[in-house]
Amino acid sequence: MRKKRTSRSKYAILGFLASKPRSGYDIKKAIEKSISFFWNESYGQIYPILKALVSEGLAEKLVEDEKSARGKQKYAITELGQEHLQNWIKQAADYGGFRNEVLLKLYFGDHSDVASSINHLNNFIDHHKMLHETFLGFKSTLPSIEGKPVGPLTYMLATLQYGILATKFNVDWAKDTIRLLEGKKTRMLK
Amino acid sequence: MRKKRTSRSKYAILGFLASKPRSGYDIKKAIEKSISFFWNESYGQIYPILKALVSEGLAEKLVEDEKSARGKQKYAITELGQEHLQNWIKQAADYGGFRNEVLLKLYFGDHSDVASSINHLNNFIDHHKMLHETFLGFKSTLPSIEGKPVGPLTYMLATLQYGILATKFNVDWAKDTIRLLEGKKTRMLK
DNA sequence: AGCACCATGTAAGTGGTTACATGATTCC
DNA sequence: GGAATCATGTAACCACTTACATGGTGCT
Numbered sequence: 001m002r003k004k005r006t007s008r009s010k011y012a013i014l015g016f017l018a019s020k021p022r023s024g025y026d027i028k029k030a031i032e033k034s035i036s037f038f039w040n041e042s043y044g045q046i047y048p049i050l051k052a053l054v055s056e057g058l059a060e061k062l063v064e065d066e067k068s069a070r071g072k073q074k075y076a077i078t079e080l081g082q083e084h085l086q087n088w089i090k091q092a093a094d095y096g097g098f099r100n101e102v103l104l105k106l107y108f109g110d111h112s113d114v115a116s117s118i119n120h121l122n123n124f125i126d127h128h129k130m131l132h133e134t135f136l137g138f139k140s141t142l143p144s145i146e147g148k149p150v151g152p153l154t155y156m157l158a159t160l161q162y163g164i165l166a167t168k169f170n171v172d173w174a175k176d177t178i179r180l181l182e183g184k185k186t187r188m189l190k
Numbered sequence: 191m192r193k194k195r196t197s198r199s200k201y202a203i204l205g206f207l208a209s210k211p212r213s214g215y216d217i218k219k220a221i222e223k224s225i226s227f228f229w230n231e232s233y234g235q236i237y238p239i240l241k242a243l244v245s246e247g248l249a250e251k252l253v254e255d256e257k258s259a260r261g262k263q264k265y266a267i268t269e270l271g272q273e274h275l276q277n278w279i280k281q282a283a284d285y286g287g288f289r290n291e292v293l294l295k296l297y298f299g300d301h302s303d304v305a306s307s308i309n310h311l312n313n314f315i316d317h318h319k320m321l322h323e324t325f326l327g328f329k330s331t332l333p334s335i336e337g338k339p340v341g342p343l344t345y346m347l348a349t350l351q352y353g354i355l356a357t358k359f360n361v362d363w364a365k366d367t368i369r370l371l372e373g374k375k376t377r378m379l380k
Numbered sequence: 381a382g383c384a385c386c387a388t389g390t391a392a393g394t395g396g397t398t399a400c401a402t403g404a405t406t407c408c
Numbered sequence: 409g410g411a412a413t414c415a416t417g418t419a420a421c422c423a424c425t426t427a428c429a430t431g432g433t434g435c436t
Contacts, residue, residue, distance in 0.1 A: 007395060008291060015298040025415050035297055038290040042397055047417055072415070082301070089302040093291040093310060095317055097424095100228040101198060101283040103352060107225055108205040109345040111272070112279040117345070120283060127285055146379050150371055155299040155307070158367045161378045162293060169359045177348045181340055188351045189336050197423060215387050232425055237389055262387070287397095 009045045011088045014058060014081055019152065021062055021076040024050055034156070037131065037163045050075055058084055106177070114181050121174045121181075128174075132167035135160060199235045201278045204248060204271055209342065211252055211266040214240055224346070227321065227353045240265055248274055296367070304371050311364045311371075318364075322357035325350060 016027045024046045031041055053059035058081035062074040077085070102124050109117040139160055145153050179186045206217045214236045221231055243249035248271035252264040267275070292314050299307040329350055335343050369376040 008289070008294070009395075011298075012294060015294070015301065018298070018301050023415075024417090035294070038288055038293040040286070040289075043415095043417075044397060044399095044419095045395080085298070086302050089295050089298055090306050092313065093295055095292070095314075096230070097289070098228055099198075099230075099287070102285070103228045103349050104198070104202060104205070104225065105279050105283055107345050107349045108201075108208070108275070108279055109348075110340075110342045111205065111208050112276050114340055116280050123282065124285075144379070150300075150304055150373070152300045154370065155297050157378060158299075158370060159293050159297045161367070162363055165359065165363055169355065173352055173355055177351070180344065180348060183340070188347060189334070199423075213387075214389085233387095233389075234391095234425060234427095235423080 007045075007049070009041055010049055010053070011085060012039060012041060013046060013049050014053065014077060014085045014088075017053075017059055017075055017077040018082060018085055021074045023072045023074050025072070026074075035159065037135075038159070053081065057081075109181075118178055118181055121178050125171050125174045128167040128170040132164060132171065135164045135167065139164065197235075197239070199231055200239055200243070201275060202229060202231060203236060203239050204243065204267060204275045204278075207243075207249055207265055207267040208272060208275055211264045213262045213264050215262070216264070225349065227325075228349070243271065247271075299371075308368055308371055311368050315361050315364045318357040318360040322354060322361065325354045325357065329354065 012031070013027055016022060016030055022030065024043065027046055028041065028043060031039065050059065054061060054075070057078060059075045059077050062076055102120060105120055106117055139157075142153065142157065142160075145151070145157060148154075176186050176188060180188050202221070203217055206212060206220055212220065214233065217236055218231065218233060221229065240249065244251055244265070247268060249265045249267050252266055292310060295310055296307055329347075332343065332347065332350075335341075335347060366376050366378060370378050
């Protein structure tokens with residue numbers, strides 16, 4: 001029997017409907033603003049999945065007041081949808097399927113020239129420095145949750161913190177790797 | 191015109207042929223042993239791609255001595271293949287398409303219960319601790335490259351070091367996040 | 381004989397992106 | 409009027425995994 005690998009996109013979308021009713025467009029924008037560092041969805045996934053969610057009874061199309069919004073078609077999660085989402089969240093996560101193209105190109109570095117590898121690393125540094133700054137800026141706009149009970153903001157902070165630290169880690173490692181390739185002293189040589 | 195998204199698997203395979211002739215089976219094992227932390231390939235990709243590489247003139251099938259190896263069919267990279275590989279390595283890397291299911295489930299944590307999130311984090315910690323130890327063990331078997339010119343070992347060390355530090359970072363972040371969810375003091379609360 | 385592993389391959393299906401098509405709304 | 413962006417959707421295609429099929433080799 002084939003293993004049913006129910007799409008994670010389905011639950012990503014359901015998760016965003018769980019906090020409030022949204023349109024496909026809203027979902028895309030919300031994902032981009034909040035979790036695009038570790039998750040993305042394309043319209044080509046979102047719109048068909050929204051329809052599928054309705055036909056499975058996990059979401060329902062809201063009837064908008066005539067003049068309310070532009071062509072927007074908002075969807076809300078149903079009770080059943082919430083159950084499905086909760087159930088999925090509790091299942092063990094899949095750690096596999098990771099792919100990092102920069103590391104792959106670096107690993108093959110000897111089949112190119114050192115300058116090319118260093119160039120990749122410098123681009124990598126720029127990219128992650130930028131992200132790092134963006135995340136820090138975003139964090140500074142969040143209200144303090146100190147002493148407050150665990151809530152949505154707590155989870156947002158946890159993943160945001162991952163982004164802040166991961167980008168810093170990436171930059172540090174890349175800098176050190178450049179030093180290694182330039183034949184300078186580095187912590188890497190134990 | 192549609193964007194030709196040439197498969198990265200093709201170059202991953204070519205890269206492994208570049209160091210020495212290998213069979214499909216060899217390639218799979220080599221990938222598992224060396225770069226599975228950030229790259230994986232399945233047989234369903236490897237065998238068809240090997241054939242495609244031959245038909246494109248990027249690799250050639252070696253004629254084995256009769257009694258040499260079991261059914262093994264080794265392939266070697268051609269000059270043209272090396273050119274293509276070098277060219278690909280120099281192209282800008284793609285940073286997108288990242289997906290981290292653990293972070294997604296954590297982000298949705300408020301739609302489940304705190305215990306479930308902590309459970310995910312503990313599994314995450316175990317997983318990365320194990321990887322970390324494996325990488326450290328592997329590093330200790332590598333010959334020293336101190337003072338030597340940049341070569342394949344240098345690049346292997348660089349990516350291995352990424353694995354060693356990334357797994358440690360993951361463990362640290364997850365521990366801190368558990369503290370956050372338990373309402374204890376943590377560095378996260380700036 | 382039986383098991384574990386070596387070794388190659390394919391068919392079917394899923395998951396996902398990209399490019400295109402279409403039109404409304406807002407702002408200058 | 410024109411540009412930007414809001415908004416929904418689909419067709420085509422690609423990348424990749426999974427499960428299955430098949431047989432050889434080495435060991436006990």
